[in-house]
Amino acid sequence: MIRRLISGVSAAALLAGCSLAPAYHRPVAPIPATWPAGAPYAAPTSPPAAAAAPAAVADWRTLFTDPKLIAVIETALSENRDLRATVANVRAARAQFEAQRSTLFPTLQAGASATYSRTPAPGGGHVETRELAAGLSVPAVPAWELDLFGRQRNLSRAAFEQYLATDEGRQAAQLSLIAETANAYLALAANRSLQKISQATQQSSETTLGLTQSRFDAGVASELDVSQAQTVVQQARADSARFAIAAAQAKNALDLLVGRTLPEAQTPADLAETAPSFRQIPVGVRSDVLLLRPDVLQAEHGLRAANADIGAARAAFFPSISLTGSAGGASSALSGLFRGENSSWSFTPAIVLPIFTGGLNLANLRGAGANRDAAVAQYQGTIQAAFRDVADALAARGGLAEQLSAQTALVGAADNALRLSTVRYQRGVDTYLNTLVAQRTLYVAQQGLVNVQFSDVANLVTLYQALGGRIGG
Numbered sequence: 001m002i003r004r005l006i007s008g009v010s011a012a013a014l015l016a017g018c019s020l021a022p023a024y025h026r027p028v029a030p031i032p033a034t035w036p037a038g039a040p041y042a043a044p045t046s047p048p049a050a051a052a053a054p055a056a057v058a059d060w061r062t063l064f065t066d067p068k069l070i071a072v073i074e075t076a077l078s079e080n081r082d083l084r085a086t087v088a089n090v091r092a093a094r095a096q097f098e099a100q101r102s103t104l105f106p107t108l109q110a111g112a113s114a115t116y117s118r119t120p121a122p123g124g125g126h127v128e129t130r131e132l133a134a135g136l137s138v139p140a141v142p143a144w145e146l147d148l149f150g151r152q153r154n155l156s157r158a159a160f161e162q163y164l165a166t167d168e169g170r171q172a173a174q175l176s177l178i179a180e181t182a183n184a185y186l187a188l189a190a191n192r193s194l195q196k197i198s199q200a201t202q203q204s205s206e207t208t209l210g211l212t213q214s215r216f217d218a219g220v221a222s223e224l225d226v227s228q229a230q231t232v233v234q235q236a237r238a239d240s241a242r243f244a245i246a247a248a249q250a251k252n253a254l255d256l257l258v259g260r261t262l263p264e265a266q267t268p269a270d271l272a273e274t275a276p277s278f279r280q281i282p283v284g285v286r287s288d289v290l291l292l293r294p295d296v297l298q299a300e301h302g303l304r305a306a307n308a309d310i311g312a313a314r315a316a317f318f319p320s321i322s323l324t325g326s327a328g329g330a331s332s333a334l335s336g337l338f339r340g341e342n343s344s345w346s347f348t349p350a351i352v353l354p355i356f357t358g359g360l361n362l363a364n365l366r367g368a369g370a371n372r373d374a375a376v377a378q379y380q381g382t383i384q385a386a387f388r389d390v391a392d393a394l395a396a397r398g399g400l401a402e403q404l405s406a407q408t409a410l411v412g413a414a415d416n417a418l419r420l421s422t423v424r425y426q427r428g429v430d431t432y433l434n435t436l437v438a439q440r441t442l443y444v445a446q447q448g449l450v451n452v453q454f455s456d457v458a459n460l461v462t463l464y465q466a467l468g469g470r471i472g473g
């Protein structure tokens with residue numbers, strides 16, 4: 001009899017083969033097939049053969065080769081509290097999916113009971129009776145629903161897609177954490193470089209101030225020259241203090257991302273040490289690589305879940321059949337409990353046909369359709385935003401290369417101008433004004449070079465994140 005119950009349940013499960021969910025078709029990506037071209041965009045380059053397919057994920061270690069930065073990012077991936085919360089949310093989403101999926105299968109319960117009674121006999125004395133029962137049952141609450149029209153399967157599919165969307169969100173959060181950590185590391189390096197430039201300028205300008213003061217004492221230079229020389233010293237001194245504050249705050253931001261206080265040995269000395277360790281990213285000409293970006297995949301899984309919800313809403317218009325039953329044996333003796341003549345079973349189907357629901361089912365179906373339309377718009381909007389992220393990074397990549405070359409040449413020219421004007425001033429051939437202008441020009445040019453270098457390397461991080469950690473084919 002127990003076999004009959006299990007066989008009947010299995011046969012009923014096989015009947016549930018219909019799904020009313022609309023066929024899923026990935027919406028057309030509303031973006032050009034290739035990246036923007038022409039000035040100032042960087043020309044696309046062919047990726048390595050091993051990464052020719054859009055699905056090839058470029059490990060962040062292929063971009064960041066600085067051992068200290070690699071160690072910092074690895075620590076952030078394991079210690080960052082926000083990422084830990086995101087991972088926990090993924091586990092919760094999986095548990096919700098598994099709970100929903102369990103409704104596809106009947107709940108079988110094993111039970112046993114014993115009843116003893118003693119009643120007075122008509123002729124005097126007492127009659128003792130004993131009843132033993134054992135078996136399996138499908139409980140009445142909650143009754144198992146025979147999923148003829150796919151309502152439970154579509155709800156399970158929706159929960160599964162939501163779980164996948166949450167997992168893609170975790171990957172997007174992880175990618176964002178990698179980029180934020182790298183940028184914070186670069187910001188600390190850049191501020192320390194700017195502080196070193198200010199300190200070096202302060203030292204050189206103090207030397208020039210001493211020379212000017214000596215010339216003033218000898219009656220060769222004017223008091224104006226001394227005052228002008230002091231302005232450079234004090235400006236560099238103030239900037240040095242400002243960049244020291246910025247560097248300390250950048251270190252605090254990096255510690256927050258990493259999840260603990262980094263020792264000084266794990267932090268960058270300056271940008272000159274860090275920038276060369278960043279490699280260029282080969283970007284293919286195809287934009288369909290964006291379809292594999294975590295946030296785009298997250299939006300698509302949300303769309304698939306909304307599509308499954310339509311199937312569940314459609315199934316609500318059809319009858320629902322629930323089944324309960326039991327199979328086992330009953331006997332007055334334990335030894336005869338499972339004999340054939342003592343077997344017992346029950347099978348109770350119940351059907352519910354929606355006739356009048358006050359428009360509830362129709363409203364739910366319209367709502368599911370509207371949610372699917374919103375998910376389509378969100379999916380396509382996410383793709384468009386991803387395309388813009390890459391396009392902006394490519395535009396900066398092309399322009400920054402020219403800007404970096406020009407700024408490097410400017411620093412070289414300003415350094416040579418300061419050297420020549422200082423010699424002319426020391427020989428009394430020229431006024432101090434030219435030396436002052438040359439000092440300030442070099443100082444500003446050096447700061448500008450650090451800023452451009454920072455923007456250039458940070459743009460590589462931005463491009464890596466915009467591509468979703470992937471290399472286009």
